[in-house]
Amino acid sequence: QVQLVESGGGLVQAGGSLRLSCAASGLRFSNYAMGWFRQAPGKEREFVSAINRSGGTTYYADSVNGRLTVSRDNAKGTVYLQMNSLKPEDTAVYYCAAVWSTEWGIYRLSREYNYWGQGTQVTVSS
Numbered sequence: 001q002v003q004l005v006e007s008g009g010g011l012v013q014a015g016g017s018l019r020l021s022c023a024a025s026g027l028r029f030s031n032y033a034m035g036w037f038r039q040a041p042g043k044e045r046e047f048v049s050a051i052n053r054s055g056g057t058t059y060y061a062d063s064v065n066g067r068l069t070v071s072r073d074n075a076k077g078t079v080y081l082q083m084n085s086l087k088p089e090d091t092a093v094y095y096c097a098a099v100w101s102t103e104w105g106i107y108r109l110s111r112e113y114n115y116w117g118q119g120t121q122v123t124v125s126s
Contacts, residue, residue: 002026002115004096009120012086016124020081022096022117029077030054033101036070036081037110038092038122047108048094049081057106064090086124093119 008020022034036048049070050059058070067086072079079096097113099105107113 002098004098004115004117006094006096006117006120009094009122011123011125014086014088014124014126016086018083018086018122020083020094020096020120020122022079022081024077024079024098027098027115030074031100032098033105033107034070034072034079035097035099035107035110035113036079036094037097038090038094039119040089040092043092045095045110047110050106050108051079052106053101053103057104059106059108061108083122086122088124088126091122091124093121095119 003025005023033052035050037045038048039045047061051070055072067084069082096117098115099113
């Protein structure tokens with residue numbers, strides 16, 4: 001059974017930092033591309049970042065580019081999202097997602113992902 005478990009969310013002041021983690025089990029992690037999405041109250045889920053199987057290719061939404069960094073440790077089966085210079089508009093539930101992929105695959109559409117975590121809340125106060 002595939003499980004994705006996010007952690008690291010919390011309350012932070014504007015300008016602060018958080019590091020989210022997503023631990024995967026029940027799959028061969030190195031065969032999966034990973035993504036981060038978020039959903040704010042009253043809004044649709046939106047793409048944040050994605051990373052390919054090896055971690056050599058990453059992709060970011062324009063709204064977070066330069067402030068967030070995605071990385072992965074295939075030996076630990078974990079993907080990370082380092083969040084710096086946080087803004088109140090970053091407040092949302094953050095989800096990680098996984099999809100089996102070829103070596104170079106990287107995906108930004110939620111419908112392309114097969115597995116999802118339960119989410120972790122990030123709240124940025126002004």
